[in-house]
Amino acid sequence: MSVLHYVGAVAVLVLITAVGIYSSKRVRTAGDFNTGGRRAGAGIVMGSMIGTLVGGASTIGTAQLAFSYGFSAWWFTLGGGLGCLALAVCFSGPLYESGISTMPQIFAREYGQSSSTVATLLTSMGSFLSIVSQVLSGVALITSVSGMGALASTFVIALLMLAYVVFGGVWGVGYVGVAKTLLLYVSVAVCGVTAVRLQGGISVFRALLPADRYFNLFARGFAVDMGAGLSLVVGVLTTQSYIQALISARSLRASRAGILASALLIPFVGVAGIFVGMYMKLNFPDIAPGSALPLFIMRHLPPLAGGVALATLLVGVIGTGAGMALGLSSMIGNDIYGVYINKNASDRRNLLMSRLIIVMILACAVLFSTGNLGSLILGWSFLSMGLRGAVAFGPLCAAIFLKNRISAECAIAAMVAGPLFVLAGKFALPAVDPLFPGMAANIVVLGIGLAMKKPGTSET
Secondary structure: OOOHHHHHHHHHHHHHHHHHHHHHHHHOOOOHHHHHHHHHHHHHHHHHHHHOOOOOOHHHHHHHHHHHHHHHHOOOOOOHHHHHHHHHHHHHHHHHHHOOOOOOHHHHHHHHHHHHHHHHHHEEEEEEHHHHHHHHHHHHHHHHHHHOOOHHHHHHHHHHHHHHHOOOHHHHHHHHHHHHHHHHHHHHHHHHHHHHHHHHHHHHHHHOOHHHHOOOOOOOOOOHHHHHHHHHHHHHOOOHHHHHHHHHHHOOOHHHHHHHHHHHHHHHHHHHHHHHHHHHHHHHOOOOHHHHHHHHHHHHOHHHHHHHHHHHHHHHHHHHHHHHHHHHHHHHHHHHHHHHHOOOHHHHHHHHHHHHHHHHHHHHHHHHHHHHHHHHHHHHHEEEEHHHOOOOHHHHHHHHHOOOOOOOHHHHHHHHHHHHHHHHHHOOOOOOOHHHHHHHHHHHHHHHHHHOOOOOOOOO
């Protein structure tokens, strides 16, 4: 990196940090921190959604997969957009009007406190894996374009995540998400357009690359790619961070508008990354696929713009990790600390605990990222969306649309069966996305419970 690269990168990081600190002015209570006091407009909701959902997998990961499989890589962002669409159309009304602060609170109302605790613990594992993967992605980005070592890079990532969220909570995620969205879309769009222009047009890509592999949404196999898309859909619907953005709005109309805007914008990030990945495949076939987007920026953008773009990619990684940490903090604070440890904590105490939990989550992520488990967790992190969906999707739908039709025991059994079958499918059915057996187990258990319980009966 040249001096101008560093100037552009530092400018972006200073801007993002300043916006994160500024957002703290909107936080006075734990409610402000976790749900924005339900005062956020559509823009902040959109910033929170995109700021958390569009990260390393949507940019660096999409270009990486497109290097080998072309448009099959679109499922990362296409599935995210479809998940936002389903969230806005089918789930936003019931979730917003429920008055809940966390997703497990829905389970506590419908199935009892035990189900809420199980949901919190199991979905938290998937979210934590996602945070670790973002830390590792950020470390890979920093070390590939600078002389900074892995350990120092890990601490830089963690500190930036803290600045992103620990001061302003959902306001920090929202404000910084808006700034990140503007920077990210301009940067990635410039990269995509530049790749197409340098190659001589889309028709040249089609002429030089096998269409059945690089212009096929199901190039990796129908079950694998459909599973990838479905895991994003159910992951969006069952992740606290996205529900948190939904309920932070000042009105249901603002909430829907922000989520629908996210559904429209998110897939476009993937298209630009795909053309960068395919360009690098044609011109630099021997590089590591994960370096496709960073190396393209280094080679083909002016140094100042390249520094801005690289820092923006880093902010994308940071935003996803920070948003996940906020969602985890809300669930642990409300559904573990507030239920089992300190039921009568003051609002000031709850706000302090929310921030401390985020610090502890990121500290644990740093430890995992720097240890020998790093590569193992990075491999499992791709299952994080599917794991969350396999735990909570069926019980969430039943709690909203089939009230008093599923017993507490059945709901808990479904929550446990889903991730167990995801893990079993990972080893026993390598040709099938493990989400399918996990979701099947979850739904079958709920179906049995629905058949066994008569409508209108209640738990004793």
